Amino acid sequence: MGFTVVFIVIGIGWLLGRKDTLGKNAQKPMSLFVYYVATPALLFDRVTKSDTSTIFSLNFVVIAASALVVGFLFFLVMRYVLKRTAAVSVIGMLAASYANAGNLGIPLAAYILHDFTVVIPVILFQVAFYAPITMTIMEILTNKKSTNIVRNLVVAPLTNTMVLAAIAGIAVSLTGVSVPVVLAQPIEMIANASVPLALVVFGLSLSKSRILEKGQVARRDVFLAAFFKNFIHPVVAGLLAWWLGMEGTDLLAAIILGALPTAQNVYTYALRFRTAEAVARDTGVVSTLISFPVLVAVSIIFGSGS
Numbered sequence: 001m002g003f004t005v006v007f008i009v010i011g012i013g014w015l016l017g018r019k020d021t022l023g024k025n026a027q028k029p030m031s032l033f034v035y036y037v038a039t040p041a042l043l044f045d046r047v048t049k050s051d052t053s054t055i056f057s058l059n060f061v062v063i064a065a066s067a068l069v070v071g072f073l074f075f076l077v078m079r080y081v082l083k084r085t086a087a088v089s090v091i092g093m094l095a096a097s098y099a100n101a102g103n104l105g106i107p108l109a110a111y112i113l114h115d116f117t118v119v120i121p122v123i124l125f126q127v128a129f130y131a132p133i134t135m136t137i138m139e140i141l142t143n144k145k146s147t148n149i150v151r152n153l154v155v156a157p158l159t160n161t162m163v164l165a166a167i168a169g170i171a172v173s174l175t176g177v178s179v180p181v182v183l184a185q186p187i188e189m190i191a192n193a194s195v196p197l198a199l200v201v202f203g204l205s206l207s208k209s210r211i212l213e214k215g216q217v218a219r220r221d222v223f224l225a226a227f228f229k230n231f232i233h234p235v236v237a238g239l240l241a242w243w244l245g246m247e248g249t250d251l252l253a254a255i256i257l258g259a260l261p262t263a264q265n266v267y268t269y270a271l272r273f274r275t276a277e278a279v280a281r282d283t284g285v286v287s288t289l290i291s292f293p294v295l296v297a298v299s300i301i302f303g304s305g306s
Helices: 002-019 027-048 058-081 086-097 101-113 116-142 149-158 161-175 181-208 219-243 249-259 265-273 277-303
Strands: none
Touching: 002 181, 027 116, 027 161, 027 181, 027 265, 058 086, 058 116, 058 219, 058 249, 086 116, 086 219, 086 265, 086 277, 101 116, 101 249, 101 277, 116 161, 116 249, 116 265, 181 265, 181 277, 219 249, 219 277, 249 277, 265 277
């Protein structure tokens, strides 16, 4: 069901792109809306509705640590083995460790684990911490006019709408202040547009390009990123969870969340900075196709004893 929903929405975007129903240049403004408006709204909405104990749980530690370890390892591979630029390596790092937690993680967790709340820490970590930090780094790497690194490290995060949404959401959650309905409802409406719009943008990109097209994308980068995301990430997450004493359903959840494919948001981020767009897009497709048998195998092997 989770994969079917994803493919249907991506397919709608593909059909719209093939027919140019939204216009030939619809992809860019839609991706910018997802980046600057919809995703920050999703972040604020989820954080204000979550218990802070859930945000900073042991599950959160495994999720954050495994993503950072796998991402950093792949960054080193991209930068020093494949000799890619720093900016391309950052996008590659996200492609290898940024999970599709929203539109795939929630339904899969509900069907496999019977508890979709385990996905909330993934969403919060990625949108509140991982994405803002890496996007700030990308701002610094791609902003050729700026030479003041210290200023960028302070100013850039505070001008990032995702960071602002995270700060506001955590503040509201910690203080217990209720968001007025007149604000909460439109924020929730926009938040609900983040995932489907990201998928539609992804479909639009597929309508104009061929996946793994020779001469258009570094296939080795894509396959390596997918290998790290589909195989290395769940192994690292499982080992960390086991080392921290997690077992049964908790251990299964850690491995399942690590095995989720690359999120389409990575392509949105790549498009935002015009960097490694084909790698981000193709890794999303390849890792999604590979993740299906991997998730089934994980569920059978580890689910039997949980």
